[in-house]
Amino acid sequence: MPHPPLPDSDAAAQADRFSHARTAQSMTLLEDYTEMIDDLVRAHGEARITDIAHLMGVTHPTATKAVARLKREGLAVSRPYRGVFLTEAGNAMAARVRARHRIVVDVLLALGVPADAAEIDAEGMEHHVSAATLAAFEAYLRR
Amino acid sequence: MPHPPLPDSDAAAQADRFSHARTAQSMTLLEDYTEMIDDLVRAHGEARITDIAHLMGVTHPTATKAVARLKREGLAVSRPYRGVFLTEAGNAMAARVRARHRIVVDVLLALGVPADAAEIDAEGMEHHVSAATLAAFEAYLRR
DNA sequence: GCCAAATTGTAGCCTTGGCTCTATCTTCTG
């Protein structure tokens, strides 16, 4: 038994935080694409692979793969050479993500973050905002 | 020419935000490990692979791979079967990351986020906090 | 000082999310 310190409970808690952050990361793709598809359907009546890819800043095979995952997870449906559409679950996720994004940006703005930085940072931060934190943000925005 | 809408500038800006978030993600590993190694060196005089792995919540080969990357990037040094230590650059990164983490947690707490949620969420959010946002956070904390 | 246990290293596999290249299908235009 070498190094004595480091209570096991603390170590476990810290490991959990990192594991949690890694897991959250895997949701990022689903959340970003569902919101994007929702945006496109609202704007154009459908979401095309090319538009999704363009807006996400990836190539179209990458977008195709992502959509395949959305379909596997029951968030989207599509038929070959036709557009992509969200399922009920997909719409629910899109609505949730959209609301959360809005709140995160608003909080950043309220804290004095410049608008462009707020948009950029929110895009990455929002996926790590838990329900508890989101609730606190909402309460704060209502003063 | 199919769908007319979507000004190209907006599309490009949005694509940039997503690309940026993806790139930031690749820094996460470096930042987390350098801070962890710094913690361990402070506490024990050295950072052992086993302890790093344990605290990060991964297996030791994963920690070894991460350390290999840190060494490739000039952030850490180590000799076989000896501990891992940070370089100048590594120490600088650790200091920066530690300070940023503190600030993010403090901002969350100031906004009324429960302490446990603040710690968990900060672990994921902090990597997406830009210099501009960090400056705004600091200003806010100083009232 | 030796042997067992702990630690570290290494090889090889998996998944994810990027990419390029090529083939196929749709759509638009002349």
Add this chain to the structure above:
DNA sequence: CAGAAGATAGAGCCAAGGCTACAATTTGGC
């Protein structure tokens, strides 16, 4: 209504970051 242009699909490659299994090295206790 045929061909060209554009959009979608699909195969196959790569790197990152997990993992397990196994080999080698250090270390601690007797």
